[in-house]
Amino acid sequence: xxxxxxxxxxxxxxxxxxxxxxxxxxxxxxxxxxxxxxxxxxxxxxxxxxxxxxxxxxxxxxxxxxxxxxxxxxxxxxxxxxxxxxxxxxxxxxxxxxxxxxxxxxxxxxxxxxxx
Amino acid sequence: xxxxxxxxxxxxxxxxxxxxxxxxxxxxxxxxxxxxxxxxxxxxxxxxxxxxxxxxxxxxxxxxxxxxxxxxxxxxxxxxxxxxxxxxxxxxxxxxxxxxxxxxxxxxxxxxxxxxxxxxxxxxxxxxxxxxxxxxxxxxxxxxxxxxxxxxxxxxxxxxxxxxxxxxxxxxxxxxxxxxxxxxxxxxxxxxxxxxxxxxxxxxxxxxxxxxxxxxxxxxxxxxxxxxxxxxxxxxxxxxxxxxxxxxxxxxxxxxxxxxxxxxxxxxxxxxxxxxxxxxxxxxxxxxxxxxxxxxxxxxxxxxxxxxxxxxxxxxxxxxxxxxxxxxxxxxxxxxxxxxxxxxxxxxxxxxxxxxxxxxxxxxxxxxxxxxxxxxxxxxxxxxxxxxxxxxxxxxxxxxxxxxxxxxxxxxxxxxxxxxxxxxxxxxxxxxxxxxxxxxxxxxxxxxxxxxxxx
Numbered sequence: 001x002x003x004x005x006x007x008x009x010x011x012x013x014x015x016x017x018x019x020x021x022x023x024x025x026x027x028x029x030x031x032x033x034x035x036x037x038x039x040x041x042x043x044x045x046x047x048x049x050x051x052x053x054x055x056x057x058x059x060x061x062x063x064x065x066x067x068x069x070x071x072x073x074x075x076x077x078x079x080x081x082x083x084x085x086x087x088x089x090x091x092x093x094x095x096x097x098x099x100x101x102x103x104x105x106x107x108x109x110x111x112x113x114x115x116x
Numbered sequence: 117x118x119x120x121x122x123x124x125x126x127x128x129x130x131x132x133x134x135x136x137x138x139x140x141x142x143x144x145x146x147x148x149x150x151x152x153x154x155x156x157x158x159x160x161x162x163x164x165x166x167x168x169x170x171x172x173x174x175x176x177x178x179x180x181x182x183x184x185x186x187x188x189x190x191x192x193x194x195x196x197x198x199x200x201x202x203x204x205x206x207x208x209x210x211x212x213x214x215x216x217x218x219x220x221x222x223x224x225x226x227x228x229x230x231x232x233x234x235x236x237x238x239x240x241x242x243x244x245x246x247x248x249x250x251x252x253x254x255x256x257x258x259x260x261x262x263x264x265x266x267x268x269x270x271x272x273x274x275x276x277x278x279x280x281x282x283x284x285x286x287x288x289x290x291x292x293x294x295x296x297x298x299x300x301x302x303x304x305x306x307x308x309x310x311x312x313x314x315x316x317x318x319x320x321x322x323x324x325x326x327x328x329x330x331x332x333x334x335x336x337x338x339x340x341x342x343x344x345x346x347x348x349x350x351x352x353x354x355x356x357x358x359x360x361x362x363x364x365x366x367x368x369x370x371x372x373x374x375x376x377x378x379x380x381x382x383x384x385x386x387x388x389x390x391x392x393x394x395x396x397x398x399x400x401x402x403x404x405x406x407x408x409x410x411x412x413x414x415x416x417x418x419x420x421x422x423x424x425x426x427x428x429x430x431x432x433x434x435x436x437x438x439x440x441x442x443x444x445x446x447x448x449x450x451x452x453x454x455x456x457x458x459x460x461x462x463x464x465x466x467x468x469x470x471x472x473x474x475x476x477x478x479x480x481x482x483x484x485x486x487x488x489x490x491x492x493x494x495x496x497x498x499x500x501x502x503x504x505x506x507x508x509x510x511x512x513x514x515x516x517x518x519x520x521x522x523x524x525x526x527x528x529x530x531x532x533x534x535x536x537x538x539x540x541x542x543x544x545x546x547x548x549x550x551x552x553x554x555x556x557x558x559x560x561x562x563x564x565x566x567x568x569x570x571x
Contacts (some may be wrong), residue, residue, distance in 0.1 A: 011534040014331040028438050034552060043556070055552025085531065 001061040001096040001108060002070045006061040007035065008081040013059050020063070020081035023072045026114040029062045032081060039087035064099055068110045140319025142234040145362035149235045149243055155354025156246035160187055160253050162351055166402065167257050170451050172466040173336040174536025175261040176546035178212045182256035182268060189269060190252045191274040194245040195219055198277050202284035203244060205230045209292040210443030212285050216241075230289050234362055243358060244284070251307045252276045253512075257451035257520060258315030259322050264528050265541040271520045275314065279512045283310055297494075298501035299472065299484055301370065302359035304414025304464045305505045312458020313509040316449055321517045322526055326533050336397050345402035349378060352409045356416035370416035373424035374409065380428030381408025388436050403456065407435045410460035415468040418482045423471035431463045462502050467500035 008016055013030070020028065034055040041052045065073050074091055082088055101111040164183035171179045190198075200216035205228075207213040216222050224236045233240050252272045259268075283306045286293040293305075300306060327333055335341060356374040362365035385404030386396045411431030412424055419427065438455040449455070472486030472494060486493040520526065532540035539545060 009534075011536075013322075015326075032480075036552075042539060044539070044545065044548075044553070046544060050556040051553040052556050053553050083534075084533065 001064065001066055001099055001112065003094045004061070004063045004065060004070065004073050004077070005094060005095050006081070007037070007058050007091075008061065008077065009083070009087065009089060010059050012081045012083070012088075014063065015080040016077055017019065019076040020073065023032075023035075023076040025063060025065065025069060025073050025076065027064060027112060031060050031062075033058050033060045037075040037087065039088050042095055053061045064096060067090045076114065080116070121386045123377060123545045134477060134495060138227050139232055139234050141236070142362065143365075145234045146236065146239065148363035148367065149239055149358060149361065152354035152358025153239065153243040153246055155351045156188070156243065156250065156358060157351075159246075159348055159351035159355065160184070160250045162344050162347030162458040163250060163253050164344070165340045166348060166406070167260065167451055169337040169340025169344060170399070170537070171260050172333060174538055174545075176263070176336060177536065177544055178537035178541050179256070179260045181265070181542065182260070182272075185269060186249045186253040186256075186272060186276075190249045191245060192555070193273050193276050194248045195241075197250055198281045199241050199245065201277060202281035203230045203241075203289045205290070207285070209290075209295065210286070212289060229391045231361070231549060232540055240361070243361075244288075247303055247355070248276050248280050248284070248305060249355055251280050251303075251311050254307070254311035254453060254455045254457060255318060256316045256451045257453040258319040260450045261537055262325050262527055262533055263322060264525055265537075267520055267524050267526045270523065271526075274516050274520070275513065278516060279314060279509060280306070280310065283508065286504070287501070293501045293504060296497055296500065297467060297484065298497050299418060299494075300414045300465065300501070301417045301468075302356045302413045304410070304461045304468065306414060308410045308457040308461030309465065309502060310461075310509045312454045312456070312461055313506050314473075314513040315453030316447075316458060317510050318517060319449040319454075319512040321514065321521075324446065325450065325528055328448040328450075329446065335399060340361075340420060341399055341402045345405045349374075349405055351408060352413075356409075356413060360417055363483075365479050366417045369421070369476050369481060372421050373412050373416050373419065376421055377412035377424045377428030377431070378405045378408030380425045381405070381411065381432045384429045384432035385436060388432065393481050403435075403439070403452070404432060407456055407460045410457055410469070411464040414461070415471060418468060418473070418476075419471040419488075420476050423473075427464065427467045430467065431460060434459045436462050462506075465498050465502050466495060469495035 031110070035058055036054055036056065039056065041054055044053060045052050061077065065072055070093060077091055099108050100106070100113040160183050164180040167183060168176050168180040197214065197217050199216050199219070201212045204212035204215040206215045219241070221228060222237050222241050223240055224234055226233050226237060228378065229237045229240055252275055255272070255275065256268070285291045287298070287300045287306050291474070305564060325333070352530070353371055355375050357367040357371035360370055382401055382404045385400055389396045389400050408428045411427055415427060435455050438459045439452050442449060442452060442455050472484050472488045472490045474480055474482040474483060474485050476482055484494060486494045517526065528537065528540060
């Protein structure tokens with residue numbers, strides 16, 4: 001089992017959700033985050049006060065998947081979130097020790113299998 | 117006893133009744149028109165809130181700016197040439213001349229204007245200018261979240277002179293529609309049909325937003341929408357009752373009708389919502405208010421209070437169903453300028469020909485009888501004026517957009533559109549967190565550096 005963590009552009013969230021749905025990935029958590037990944041900074045001016053915005057709004061996906069689902073999940077995110085410009089984000093795949101479904105107590109692969 | 121509409125209009129049918137001389141300047145009329153002009157000017161910022169609340173937060177500033185800049189660019193264009201083209205006595209039946217260009221000869225006396233007025237000519241110019249400003253701003257609702265701002269500025273300024281001014285001439289400046297006997301009290305044709313059709317054409321020329329029909333695009337601030345609708349209604353009392361050009365019985369009936377028609381529209385709209393979905397919506401109520409105001413605009417001083425209630429109620433239906441259709445179509449007239457102002461304006465203009473009456477509430481303040489008062493021909497005249505406005509507005513908007521497109525690209529890039537128009541067009545955000553922003557010092561010298569101590 002793996003935890004796929006992806007940081008993507010906010011404007012690409014809908015596309016990513018659509019692609020994940022098509023790849024039959026059902027369980028996911030998203031959060032709005034701010035960060036910096038080496039992209040160019042955007043300059044804003046308010047009445048002569050010029051500021052560089054160093055932290056960019058992004059959205060983080062966290063998806064727990066069984067091993068056979070890692071590649072399709074990564075592929076779906078990669079194709080849907082890509083614009084080709086700097087700032088498209090990253091995908092991290094982390095090992096997972098245990099997963100439990102709270103409602104039933106199911107463990108591991110059973111716990112990340114969508115409810116029929 | 118003020119029947120001081122256009123000199124040209126007075127000559128319609130009744131054999132040439134020319135006014136012997138200008139009427140007296142009236143302090144009371146001037147007082148009301150000073151207030152009315154301020155009220156109408158407020159409608160443009162009100163529209164900014166109405167429109168701004170309806171778009172996504174990443175385009176809130178851009179959308180509001182499209183209305184706010186009209187206060188400057190269109191206001192200046194109106195003073196320099198627009199007023200002259202629209203409302204100079206010279207020229208012909210189709211277009212004014214440059215007699216009043218740069219406000220040359222527009223005095224503080226109530227003389228020299230194309231209409232017989234009892235207020236300073238300059239004030240009348242300003243009052244008419246506030247109409248031009250909001251009409252240009254109205255068009256922006258069709259093309260939000262995708263038009264490059266410089267292209268918009270150029271288009272809007274040219275549009276105010278080339279599209280608004282001639283239409284104003286035809287209807288209020290003694291032009292050919294006035295000669296035909298088409299009546300438009302406060303701008304159903306000149307303002308609303310004009311803006312609605314121009315918006316429709318602009319939406320078609322620019323194409324839809326990238327996300328339109330692919331994902332939900334939700335209003336980011338519905339309280340803003342309600343605030344905008346409230347301020348629009350308040351300003352509209354100046355718009356409609358001010359169009360009597362004086363503090364009169366005519367202004368009073370227009371004022372009352374401006375209160376009653378939207379009330380009826382709101383009720384009908386709420387009931388439509390309720391029967392269709394089981395819920396009355398806030399955006400629906402705000403929209404209903406504006407549609408009711410649009411419908412009563414051409415008729416405000418020409419119909420009785422009960423007719424205004426009927427017009428408001430009837431007027432809910434066409435706009436409501438056109439909006440339902442539009443949302444499911446491929447047409448991204450983003451904020452429904454066509455359904456609200458175009459369709460509402462046409463409904464109002466036609467119904468003006470149905471409900472118009474000379475004697476209202478015991479006093480002869482109207483100027484013509486409509487269908488119900490025994491003059492069915494009026495409906496045809498009104499319909500003809502609608503057709504002319506639709507044709508001219510559509511054609512000229514198309515030509516202007518093509519022209520501007522040759523000078524500078526109309527559309528923002530797909531990337532800019534995705535990022536949001538606020539940051540890409542204005543370098544600002546409507547809602548900043550303030551986190552992660554680092555101050556850039558222009559001089560390169562850090563500020564507040566202590567001077568080196570000298571021994």
